[in-house]
Amino acid sequence: MKLRPHFTAALLASTFAAFVSATAAEISLEAGFRAPPPAARPHTYWLWLNGHVHLPTAMDELKAMQAAGLGGVLLFEMGARGDPATIPPPGPAFLSPEWVQQLRATTEQARRLGLQVDMSVISSWDMGGPWIEPKHAVMGLYSTETVATGGTKLNVTLPFPQPERAAPLDADGRPAFWTDVAVLAVREPKRLAAHEFVLRLDPKGEHELTAIVLDQGAPGAPAALAATMTPLREFSVAVSKEGTRESDFSEVLRGTLKPDAGAQRFTLPAGTRGRHVRLQLLSGQDATRPRWTLAEFEVHDNQGRNLAASHRADQRRDGALLVREPVPLTYTGWSAGKVHDGLVAGSGGVFATAGRPSFDLADRSEIIDVTAQVDRAGRLSWDAPPGEWTILRYVCLLYTSPSPRD
Numbered sequence: 001m002k003l004r005p006h007f008t009a010a011l012l013a014s015t016f017a018a019f020v021s022a023t024a025a026e027i028s029l030e031a032g033f034r035a036p037p038p039a040a041r042p043h044t045y046w047l048w049l050n051g052h053v054h055l056p057t058a059m060d061e062l063k064a065m066q067a068a069g070l071g072g073v074l075l076f077e078m079g080a081r082g083d084p085a086t087i088p089p090p091g092p093a094f095l096s097p098e099w100v101q102q103l104r105a106t107t108e109q110a111r112r113l114g115l116q117v118d119m120s121v122i123s124s125w126d127m128g129g130p131w132i133e134p135k136h137a138v139m140g141l142y143s144t145e146t147v148a149t150g151g152t153k154l155n156v157t158l159p160f161p162q163p164e165r166a167a168p169l170d171a172d173g174r175p176a177f178w179t180d181v182a183v184l185a186v187r188e189p190k191r192l193a194a195h196e197f198v199l200r201l202d203p204k205g206e207h208e209l210t211a212i213v214l215d216q217g218a219p220g221a222p223a224a225l226a227a228t229m230t231p232l233r234e235f236s237v238a239v240s241k242e243g244t245r246e247s248d249f250s251e252v253l254r255g256t257l258k259p260d261a262g263a264q265r266f267t268l269p270a271g272t273r274g275r276h277v278r279l280q281l282l283s284g285q286d287a288t289r290p291r292w293t294l295a296e297f298e299v300h301d302n303q304g305r306n307l308a309a310s311h312r313a314d315q316r317r318d319g320a321l322l323v324r325e326p327v328p329l330t331y332t333g334w335s336a337g338k339v340h341d342g343l344v345a346g347s348g349g350v351f352a353t354a355g356r357p358s359f360d361l362a363d364r365s366e367i368i369d370v371t372a373q374v375d376r377a378g379r380l381s382w383d384a385p386p387g388e389w390t391i392l393r394y395v396c397l398l399y400t401s402p403s404p405r406d
Contacts, residue, residue: 038114041071049080051091051123053102059109072116075103079124094123134168134177140399141181145355146391150187150384158183158378158393168398178397183374187366187387192357194236194280195292195326197339198244201275201299201307202320206241208302209272213265214257217295217344219352229352230284231259232294237266239274244323249278259285261295261344276323277308281353290355291329295344313342327354359390 032040044065065073077094080087092098103119110117142161148154160174168176201207216231234256238249252272257264277299284292299308299320311319325336333347343349361367370391373382380391 036069036071038071038116041069043072043074043116043118044070046073046075048075048077048091049088051077051094051099052088053091053106055102055105058102058106062106062109062113062115066113066115070115072118073110075106075117075119077120077123134175134398137177137398139396142395142397144393144395146393148384148389148391149387150389151386152384154380154382154384156380156391158374158380158391160378161393161395161397175398178395180371180374180378181394181396182369182392183371183380183394184392185368185370185382185384185389186359186361186392187368187385187389189359189361189366189390192360194282195353195357196281196324197279197297197322197326197336198324199277199279199299199308199340200244200321200323201277202309202318203307204275206273206275207307209239209268209274209277209299209307210302211265211267211300212237212253212277213263213296213298213300213306214294215263215296215344216257216259216261216293217350218261218346219293219295219350220346221352228289229291229293230286230289232257232281232283232292233259233285234282236278236280236282237268238278238280239272240276240278241274242276244276248276263296281326291352293350293352294339295350296342297339308340309342310337310340312337313340327358328352329354 046061046065062073092102107117144159144161146156146158148156170176214232214235219226219229221229235254236251237253237255238251240248240250242248252268253266255266279297281292281294297308298306301307306313308320309317311317313319320340322336322340328335329352330347334350334352336351338347338349339351341349370380370382374380374393378393
């Protein structure tokens with residue numbers, strides 16, 4: 001079939017116009033990469049340490065940022081740490097008239113230079129400030145366990161949880177705000193067999209694995225906390241070539257650790273391969289201490305690389321990913337990430353469990369809500385049916401200080 005001349009001409013014209021348009025867009029895209037518009041340029045943190053600002057220097061810094069091609073700054077007042085000789089003196093109080101005056105001077109300079117200014121509305125890393133009432137501050141959910149025998153009227157005072165960080169206290173020495181969320185009684189609960197870590201190895205993919213290394217480390221906890229801790233004793237290691245479901249893993253090693261600090265190496269069976277590794281903590285050295293500790297877990301391949309190291313342990317790599325982890329003692333110090341961060345001392349390098357392995361509560365009929373039977377002082381008054389009961393108290397309370405300078 002032949003096309004009509006006018007149709008052919010129209011088709012050619014349309015095709016040429018599309019080509020010109022595409023070429024122009026391509027040229028525009030290239031130009032945009034070579035000279036990005038302000039909205040596409042990167043921003044940078046601009047830290048005012050201790051709120052101290054030397055205005056002539058601040059003006060020069062903004063000029064340098066604009067000359068370097070930045071599009072803006074994120075202004076962040078930070079508390080300074082480190083060598084006292086290098087720390088600037090305190091500046092004006094956050095949001096005081098003097099502080100606002102230096103903010104106005106710097107933002108006007110930024111506007112003249114075409115820089116965008118974003119600002120953190122707090123001082124340091126705190127989520128708020130002294131103007132935040134305790135009932136509106138950052139909260140954490142904490143729990144305690146109490147074992148009691150039923151078949152009689154229970155009248156027991158349930159323990160109050162210990163918060164993980166400093167918090168403003170009331171006259172009784174407890175956080176300025178707290179509330180019971182729930183109190184549950186569980187009849188003869190069964191625990192899971194182990195605490196469990198599952199790591200996706202780094203680099204991603206399947207690897208030939210030759211050995212694992214564990215280190216008990218040196219917790220160095222305060223005496224009262226140390227009395228509840230015990231180093232790990234028995235453990236299990238399993239590998240998966242596929243996913244992270246229970247059925248994907250095959251156990252390749254079960255071992256026992258010495259309680260002492262220092263690397264303890266275990267060779268894996270020849271031909272062990274996997275992309276995920278599961279570490280199960282089966283017991284502690286002292287059965288009377290509920291919090292089990294471990295400083296490091298390494299997984300070595302046939303090239304001697306530790307594929308379980310986190311990004312913090314080696315910042316040149318993405319790091320192994322914790323897919324599953326046990327409930328830690330706290331989410332700051334003693335947290336799960338400490339088990340592969342390369343550090344082996346103190347709360348910054350040693351992992352500690354919150355307690356023994358979690359309960360496996362398969363039958364909801366064995367759980368009784370006794371929240372209404374607990375008063376503000378934490379006293380439980382309850383006609384408990386026969387049997388051994390574990391009382392779980394869940395409390396929401398403050399866990400951080402409202403100080404404006406951290």
